Amino acid sequence: MRISFIGLGHLNSAIVAGLLADGYDRDNIVATTHSAASAATRRQEFGISVTAEEDSPGTNAQAVADADIVVLGVKPFHIVDTAQSLADALRPETVVVSVAAGTTLATLTSALPEGQPVVRTMPNVALTVGKGAVGLARGATVTDEQVAQVERLFAASGTVFHLPEDQLNALAAMAGSGPGYVFRFVNALAAGGMALGLDEHVAQELARLTVVGAGAMLDTDDADPAALEDSIATEGGVTEAALNSLDANDFNQVIVQALQANVTRSQELGA
Numbered sequence: 001m002r003i004s005f006i007g008l009g010h011l012n013s014a015i016v017a018g019l020l021a022d023g024y025d026r027d028n029i030v031a032t033t034h035s036a037a038s039a040a041t042r043r044q045e046f047g048i049s050v051t052a053e054e055d056s057p058g059t060n061a062q063a064v065a066d067a068d069i070v071v072l073g074v075k076p077f078h079i080v081d082t083a084q085s086l087a088d089a090l091r092p093e094t095v096v097v098s099v100a101a102g103t104t105l106a107t108l109t110s111a112l113p114e115g116q117p118v119v120r121t122m123p124n125v126a127l128t129v130g131k132g133a134v135g136l137a138r139g140a141t142v143t144d145e146q147v148a149q150v151e152r153l154f155a156a157s158g159t160v161f162h163l164p165e166d167q168l169n170a171l172a173a174m175a176g177s178g179p180g181y182v183f184r185f186v187n188a189l190a191a192g193g194m195a196l197g198l199d200e201h202v203a204q205e206l207a208r209l210t211v212v213g214a215g216a217m218l219d220t221d222d223a224d225p226a227a228l229e230d231s232i233a234t235e236g237g238v239t240e241a242a243l244n245s246l247d248a249n250d251f252n253q254v255i256v257q258a259l260q261a262n263v264t265r266s267q268e269l270g271a
């Protein structure tokens with residue numbers, strides 16, 4: 001299965017890293033970037049063929065010509081132009097996969113030749129460490145076998161959820177962006193520790209290790225976050241006092257509002 005990655009930034013790199021860690025043959029992966037500098041960096045990082053549009057205009061079209069799967073990993077505001085620029089080079093059976101936030105199957109389909117198989121996905125960067133969560137919605141003309149091939153691309157390094165397209169923005173709000181919220185939490189925890197007088201390095205290490213440890217405790221199929229929370233919050237103890245403070249500050253509502261802002265932005269990007 002030959003896979004072409006158009007764009008090799010944070011997200012497509014996470015997919016490539018996951019594939020390579022799973023033993024995927026480097027010779028069956030090619031990628032492109034905009035800049036020569038990025039291409040050189042990624043070539044070095046992954047040991048795959050990476051070419052830059054800046055160096056050789058038309059390299060995107062060359063990269064997709066014999067691909068079985070093309071993964072469009074450019075920013076949402078570039079995706080329609082990019083898809084249109086590839087249209088003449090695509091074989092009719094090549095599956096075009098989008099990872100872009102917001103961009104709908106209808107928009108993608110209309111930018112591509114009639115009948116081109118399309119799959120819209122929403123992965124997250126935890127693919128890099130084999131712990132990705134990926135939403136997948138199929139286009140009208142993609143076959144079951146092609147969907148299974150796309151699923152294998154992500155299943156190498158994550159868990160795939162087949163969802164109706166109208167639920168992908170919600171998945172993006174939770175899981176696509178979710179690692180970003182967790183990293184923000186780690187930074188906030190470290191800042192909190194420093195405010196209590198801890199040295200910066202100690203506070204950052206404590207924050208990082210705390211989230212790594214809690215994440216590992218969740219890393220079983222039957223993990224129960226509510227029970228885990230209870231196991232730490234001793235009645236009348238210090239954790240309970242802190243959680244009550246979060247509740248008093250409407251922590252859950254803060255999260256709901258953040259997810260809603262994320263969905264609203266997806267809708268704007270998709271409009």
Ligand SMILES: NC(=O)C1=CN([C@@H]2O[C@H](COP(=O)(O)OP(=O)(O)OC[C@H]3O[C@@H](n4cnc5c(N)ncnc54)[C@H](OP(=O)(O)O)[C@@H]3O)[C@@H](O)[C@H]2O)C=CC1
Nearest residue numbers: 007008009010011033034035038073074075076099100101
């Ligand atoms: N980052 C994330 O966690 C997630 C991102 N996504 C989606 O992934 C997509 C990419 O996001 P992200 O990886 O963060 O963005 P990046 O900016 O990191 O990557 C964009 C990539 O596109 C390349 N590019 C730009 N123009 C062209 C072109 N004309 N031809 C070939 N390559 C080009 C860039 O090259 P260069 O480096 O040279 O500029 C870069 O490699 C977005 O649509 C986003 O919605 C989805 C889920 C999670």
Ligand SMILES: O=C(O)[C@@H]1CCC=N1
Nearest residue numbers: 100101172176177178
């Ligand atoms: O922030 C973004 O738009 C992308 C999509 C989900 C995560 N990063």
